[in-house]
Amino acid sequence: MRVLITEDDDNLRAALEVALRGAGFAVDAADDLPAAEEALFVNAYDCAIFDRMLPAGDALRYVHGRRREGWPVPVLFLTARDSAADRIDGLRLGGDDYLVKPFAMAELVARVRSLCRRGPVGPPQVLRWADVELDGGRHRVTRAGVLLTLTRKEFLVLERLMTARGQPVPRHVLIAHAWDEMADPASNVLDVVVAQLRRKLGDPPLIRTVRGTGYLVTG
Structure with missing residues (x-):
């Protein structure tokens, strides 16, 4: 706890x-x-x-x-x-x-x-944004009803972005959520994962770069 x-x-x-x-x-x-x-x-x-x-x-x-x-x-x-x-x-x-x-x-x-003892906290089991649904309990993501195959890192980054509901999420927050506190925020590991996510999510684009800050979900 x-x-x-x-x-x-x-x-x-x-x-x-x-x-x-x-x-x-x-x-x-x-x-x-x-x-x-x-x-x-x-x-x-x-x-x-x-x-x-x-x-x-x-x-x-x-x-x-x-x-x-x-x-x-x-x-x-x-x-x-x-x-x-x-x-x-x-x-x-x-x-x-x-x-x-x-x-x-x-x-x-x-x-x-x-x-x-009141129970675990964190993001809701099912998150929805635009036409994307993320089911945390089943580790399942769909867009417009189509099942997407995401890696664990991709899933965690998308989960954190959807939890923020359109608010910018700093790079260090995304890295801490999907990797750990020892990961280097200056490395390009996050950018690689976001690029993969964008490709798998398809059009219209869902993830926008916030220059100098991080990323947010749009749409």
Whole structure:
């Protein structure tokens, strides 16, 4: 199970990482909302932990905005704000749990484990864009009803582009999704895979290059 921690207090963030990794979780950490946004764009998480008050603003507003877009990841808020009104707002506007500081680390681990049991997260099993359908469960892609034969890399790149629904996806995000974080974003492996995808998808063109950024799906 993979967890994202967003906490600007260096000591608390480090303690959370140690506790959760010790309990068997894979953990990524961010110190503010922009870093969390990038991590969430690249990776799928089973749970996200947010300190409410961060340098870039109230994480509650950020989570509320993501919920309105259909974001499904369970969220645990950490905060020193302990009034009933604050707790109600935290749950009403997108939080799944709300833990007031100071707290026992064992309790946090138990709450995170409970949130993670809600099920896996990530892109929907079936994605649709224009006349393309991608079935993640069956590793199957069709265009206008015609079955396409894609390699694993081609499938993963197309999946990430379709998940973004017309928004540009940076090169490093596509490489991290289809290869790993050690892959060189300056290499041409991604361009080769995109060229193959374009050929297999046929006309009208579905994938457009965003110069200086990456790619997006169009149509």
